[in-house]
Amino acid sequence: MLESKATWKHNEMNDTIIDWIDSSINVSPIVQELLLQRGIKEGSQALRFLSPDLNDLHKPIGLLSIDKAGKRVKEAITNQEKILVYGDYDADGVSSTTVLLKALKELGANCDYYIPNRFTEGYGPNEDAFRLAYENGAKLIITVDCGIASVQEALVAKELGMDLIITDHHEVQEKIPDAYAVIHPKCSPDYGFPELAGVGVAFKFAEHLLGYFPGHLLEFVAIGTIADLVPLVSENRILTFHGLKSLTTTTNPGIKALKGRCNIEGNVTEEDVGFLIGPRINAVGRLQNADLAVQLLMTEDQEEADYIAERIDSINLERQRIVNDIVKEAELMVNTTNKKGIIIAAKEGWNEGVLGIVASKLVRKYDRPAIVLAVKPETSEVKGSARSIPAFDLFKNCMTVRELFTHFGGHAQAAGMTLPMDNLSKLQEELNRIIDNQLTEEDFKQAIEISQSISVKDINEKLINDIARLAPFGMKNPKPVFHLTHAPKDVRQIGSKKNHLKLHFKEEEVNLEGIGFGFGHLYPLFTPKTLVSIVGELGINEWNGLRKPQIVLQDLAIEEWQLFDCRGKKDADVSQYISLTNNNLIVSNNNEECLPGIKQITYQEIGTDLPQVDTLYILDLPESLDELKELVQITQPKNVYAGYHVENSVYLTSFPSRDDFKWLYALLLKRKQIDMKTELNKLVQIKGWSKEKLIFLSKVFFELEFVKIENGIITVVDKPVKKDLSESEIYQKRKYKAELERILYYSNYEELRNWFIQCMDYVDSPKEELAHGL
Structure with a gap:
């Protein structure tokens, strides 16, 4: 058994089947259920979700104070008052600054921007920056992606005679700043969606100012919305869906240069933004002033954009190095x-x-x-x-x-x-x-939300393409995670450091690869023909023009007992099967400590006071099968490790036949006496037997009182009592030991597993028919 590292939470759907998919919606039943899980119960809702429409966006006028703020900006433009856009140093703040700055410039505003230095000024508006803006002639300050907590700074602006318009989306605190206007979806009871990113709020304000829908700014909205991890539902989904299309076909020099540095080709996805573009923009503000990122998005010169993008890429590499160093230090604390x-x-x-x-x-x-x-x-x-x-x-x-x-x-x-x-x-x-x-x-x-359980045979390229129609994925619209249980045909470690895992599943004619990045250390914990439960995301692996469905693992578990077969491997690395936090037990024939920190007993110490264990390590063979069976039934292990080996095997030594016994006894009757000290080697040569075999035959005769043995001389007993060979304890012990070796040591994996199953009346494994006497 192998426990999952996370808690698996299956999406509980009502058993009632809702038949709402009409002929205009051609998706698989699996995707239908995914839509139902998202609260989509009508065909019209499904169409809107699968084909996000810009016409479904809310009008900006629903945002409280936006009309008042717009009039103030128009007044400032008319009077050529200097306007300062005050942003933030993360990707949402940078894209928010870019959106509003481009809109103001389009309107002919006398405008500039300011992003505080994270290290010397910190997050959000600050008094010194406002006083500097006043000295530089600013009459109007518009914050983007910040300001909702700037109560003191709003008073400073008023004191200096500057009007302050706050556009923000962060959590509202106890007091709202006394600004000229506050545009915030969570402060706007008449607005239909409270979860806009900072760039989404800036975009709404830009739309209101421009008087038309500024589709050319959607690419910046997609960057800030995805990077800020706001819920990708409703308006955020629509804006991001179309923003990603704009990013794919962009003519913006800065974004083109950044895509080049990220090696992004073809359709831009939310993962491209979240893992490649966003982190690079964020890196600038993390290590220095974020002005460089705004310059990248604002420039119209491709050569300049390429130069800035190269600098930003270098900054991101430095950021990664610094993070790794601090993580190592922090972990020690x-x-x-x-x-x-x-x-x-x-x-x-x-x-x-x-x-x-x-x-x-x-x-x-x-x-x-x-x-x-x-x-x-x-x-x-x-x-x-x-x-x-x-x-x-x-x-x-x-x-x-x-x-x-x-x-x-x-x-x-x-x-x-x-x-x-x-x-x-x-x-x-x-x-x-x-x-x-x-x-x-x-x-x-950790918890993993599982969308559905599916079979290997359900997975194909069409299903994966259907699932892709639910994108862009993000908060509140997560990429579906699927659960399946199947015995892999093959398990391998891959990667230069063997730190990844590759599983091959096959059901009917369907093949599926499972890739577990960072799961390579679990490789020794897989056993043949064992059902493995995995959870992960479906995708397409494309290599050399071949496209194959795959599932990228997030977690895995083995829910049935396992047999780890290391018989005969004297140098086996037992440590890879051990977790000292679990309840483990070693059984051996001696008291010498085998594995430090793990309870160890001999077969003579088996008793009902033994606890149940997670793993039973069998390092030596028992004297009898019943001993081992009793131990298994008392301890009820979830895993059995068979790590014993056999020296001087009885099973591999040919067992004497009745004819062998007859030949030797006939010789004794004829000779009456044989001196084994002088004649042993001669007899061995005559019959081609081993010395051990001759000695064994002699001991059986002695035990049955057919002969006497003194000083190596065997003498026939006159008129012995008639007895069968089976009455000899030596004969029976050897026969039993050979059978024990055959069952526990020389059997194949499946035979040994079946024998243990017969001992385990506490597991749900189906009782399999005994084969070959097992």
């Missing part, structure tokens, strides 16, 4: 004894721009919320980022101890913060208290 407490790692000199990524990696490794902070000795503060597990709402719970922070903001699963160094222990104490009160042991285990 993690307290692994407290499996439930929040992780807090802090150190002077850490680059605060990448701490969110580091926190994410810690969460994935330890399944606990993590806060990673850079220590600022000059201000006696710590500053950094936090990431969480699904069951723990970071924003909500940190807001209950808001007084501990100098600055704080974010979402349920991600947050940024600054706080006095002296408050760090108090923060850990308070969050651990909340965690203890709110979460159960199960909450700390």
Whole structure:
């Protein structure tokens, strides 16, 4: 048995079949169910979902204060007042800045942009930046992707006589800033969708200002929306769907250059943005000023764009190196004894721009919320980022101890913060208290949401293409995860370091490959013809023009007992089958410790007081089959490791026939006496027997009292009592030992497995018919 590393949560659908798919919707029953899981119960809804339509977007006028803000901007343009677009340094902020800047320039505005430096200014508006803007002649500041928490900065703007328009999407805190206008979907009760990304809000404002739908800006909307991990449903789905099409056919020099650096060809997908484009744009703001990323998206010169894209690519490589270094240091600080407490790692000199990524990696490794902070000795503060597990709402719970922070903001699963160094222990104490009160042991285990269970024979290229129609995938529209159970025909380790796993499944005429990246270490835990349950995402593997369906593993489990057959392998690496956290037992014929840290007994110590175990390691053969059967029935192992070997095999030594016994006895009757010391070798040559065989025959005769043996001389007993060979204990022991070796050692894998099944009345495995006497 092999436990899954995550909790598998199957999507529970009502057994009632809803027949709503009409002739205009040609998808498989599997995809029909996926649509039902997304709350789509009517054909018209399905059509809108599968073919996102720009006409289904909400009108910008539904956003509170957007009309007031628009009039102020038009006034500023008319009067040639200087407008400052104040953005953020992540991909959402950069794309938001680009969208609004392009719209304002199109309207002829006197405008510029400002993105704060993450290291010297931190997130969002700050007083010094506002005062600098005032000195540079700004009359109107428009924030994008930030500002909803900037209460003090709004007062500064008012004091300086600058109007402030806030466009944001982050969580609203206790007090809304006193700005000229606040455009925020969560502050707009009449607006139909509250989950826009920052760039989505900026796009709506741009549409309102331009007076038409600016489709040429959709590519930037797709970048910010995907990179910011907002729910890809409703408006976000529509904007992203069409934005990805725009990215595919883009003429923007910056995006073309970035696609070139990422080796993106053909249709651009949400994965291209999420894993290639977004991280590169983010990298600039993580290591230096994000202005470079805005310049890339704003430039109209392809040569300049290529140069900037190359610089950004180099910055991203440096970012990856820095992240890896900090992760190694942070892991050394993690307290692994407290499996439930929040992780807090802090150190002077850490680059605060990448701490969110580091926190994410810690969460994935330890399944606990993590806060990673850079220590600022000059201000006696710590500053950094936090990431969480699904069951723990970071924003909500940190807001209950808001007084501990100098600055704080974010979402349920991600947050940024600054706080006095002296408050760090108090923060850990308070969050651990909340965690203890709110979460159960199960909450700390990763969860995989499984869309459906399917069979290997169900999987084909058409199904995978149908599933692709549900894209773009993301938050609240996750890529479907499928579960299947099948015995792989072949399992191999692949990769230069053998750290990946490749499984080959076949059902009827359908072949399916399963690829498990990073699963290579599980290779020794597979046994022949064993059912394996896997969960993962379906896709197409294309190589040299050949297209094959595949499933990319996220997790796997083996739910039936397993036999690990290492018989005769004296140098077998037992450690690869061992987990010292499990309840294991070794049985051996001696008391010498075989494997440190694992309970060990001899066959003489078998008793009803033995506990049930996860794995039973059999390192020596028993004296009898009943001994081993009793041990198995008492301990009820989930796994059996057969690691014994045989020296001086009885089974491989030919067992004397009755004719052999007759020949020797006839010789004894004729000779009356034989001196084995002088005649043993001669008899061996005559019959071609081994010395051991002759000695065995002699001992059987002696036990049956047919002969006497003194000083190596065998003498026939006159008129012995008639007895059958089967009455000899020596004869029976040898015969039984040969049979025991045949069953437990010389049998094939399937035969040995069947023998153990006969012992296991506690498992659900079907009882198989005994074969060959097993």
